[in-house]
Amino acid sequence: xxxxxxxxxxxxxxxxxxxxxxxxxxxxxxxxxxxxxxxxxxxxxxxxxxxxxxxxxxxxxxxxxxxxxxxxxxxxxxxxxxxxxxxxxxxxxxxxxxxxxxxxxxxxxxxxxxxxxxxxxxxxxxxxxxxxxxxxxxxxxxxxxxxxxxxxxxxxxxxxxxxxxxxxxxxxxxxxxxxxxxxxxxxxxxxxxxxxxxxxxxxxxxxxxxxxxxxxxxxxxxxxxxxxxxxxxxxxxxxxxxxxxxxxxxxxxxxxxxxxxxxxxxxxxxxxxxxxxxxxxxxxxxxxxxxxxxxxxxxxxxxxxxxxxxxxxxxxxxxxxxxxxxxxxxxxxxxxxxxxxxxxxxxxxx
Numbered sequence: 001x002x003x004x005x006x007x008x009x010x011x012x013x014x015x016x017x018x019x020x021x022x023x024x025x026x027x028x029x030x031x032x033x034x035x036x037x038x039x040x041x042x043x044x045x046x047x048x049x050x051x052x053x054x055x056x057x058x059x060x061x062x063x064x065x066x067x068x069x070x071x072x073x074x075x076x077x078x079x080x081x082x083x084x085x086x087x088x089x090x091x092x093x094x095x096x097x098x099x100x101x102x103x104x105x106x107x108x109x110x111x112x113x114x115x116x117x118x119x120x121x122x123x124x125x126x127x128x129x130x131x132x133x134x135x136x137x138x139x140x141x142x143x144x145x146x147x148x149x150x151x152x153x154x155x156x157x158x159x160x161x162x163x164x165x166x167x168x169x170x171x172x173x174x175x176x177x178x179x180x181x182x183x184x185x186x187x188x189x190x191x192x193x194x195x196x197x198x199x200x201x202x203x204x205x206x207x208x209x210x211x212x213x214x215x216x217x218x219x220x221x222x223x224x225x226x227x228x229x230x231x232x233x234x235x236x237x238x239x240x241x242x243x244x245x246x247x248x249x250x251x252x253x254x255x256x257x258x259x260x261x262x263x264x265x266x267x268x269x270x271x272x273x274x275x276x277x278x279x280x281x282x283x284x285x286x287x288x289x290x291x292x293x294x295x296x297x298x299x300x301x302x303x304x305x306x307x308x309x310x311x312x313x314x315x316x317x318x319x320x321x322x323x324x325x326x327x328x329x330x331x332x333x334x335x336x337x338x339x340x341x342x343x344x345x346x347x348x349x350x
Contacts, residue, residue, distance in 0.1 A: 073087055
């Protein structure tokens with residue numbers, strides 16, 4: 001069985017290599033990079049800019065061989081695939097992984113009231129520095145970038161959501177952090193990787209998706225859904241790009257330092273491309289028949305209160321798997337309330 005698996009991976013690599021340019025002749029280390037998204041996606045544009053930066057900063061000693069559109073890794077198993085070296089570096093989504101990353105998945109809902117993508121990332125870094133469980137849930141991986149993101153709204157196929165009451169009965173793809181509050185409001189939330197949402201919308205498997213406005217264009221959701229409601233969900237940051245420890249240990253310390261130093265550059269590229277994509281998504285919606293619907297302020301206030309209430313419940317439920325999640329929730333909320341989102345020795349405590 002091991003021999004068959006090795007042959008299968010080798011065949012996949014050989015088949016995919018035809019899609020990627022040959023590495024430059026000067027590179028001492030050629031690292032494979034894998035993503036489930038196409039190279040034109042905003043995430044991928046940031047990835048490409050980061051690769052170019054690292055190649056420059058390493059003096060050409062590092063080169064990359066990218067594999068896009070799920071050619072090498074999947075949406076839901078990427079953590080395991082990167083850990084075992086199917087690619088050296090790749091996009092990971094612990095917030096959608098079904099097992100083994102309980103705190104990672106849940107903590108994304110602890111950011112109620114956060115204002116910017118930069119704060120999402122810096123708050124996560126503070127939490128990771130203070131609570132080792134977050135890193136312990138990613139064994140065999142070296143995190144290279146943390147990703148925030150545009151704040152999600154709700155996009156629906158055929159039923160507009162004008163008030164919270166309109167959520168009743170809608171089957172919505174949603175992140176783990178928003179499932180409880182949506183269910184309390186009468187919706188039927190389900191969790192699935194974003195790469196599967198277009199097909200589910202097209203087939204009517206789901207009525208809508210909790211997603212930011214950039215997806216109207218970047219994931220072509222305007223083709224399968226017609227309404228976007230500007231309900232603001234205060235999502236959090238999470239580790240989103242990682243390298244296998246196997247590949248990390250092959251690099252000499254000076255090149256490891258190059259990758260570590262590039263972390264804020266990658267995160268800045270992700271933030272900039274996400275912001276640009278959101279503006280493009282709103283403009284695209286207006287030109288392609290997608291109605292933008294503002295949510296009443298009173299409904300947004302009610303939603304925010306429910307969101308934080310259920311986030312605390314989710315934090316406490318982590319005790320069932322031996323994790324004390326409440327201090328993590330309270331630390332995140334203390335950072336947001338203080339406005340001090342950078343890690344310091346006197347960082348706010350719960």
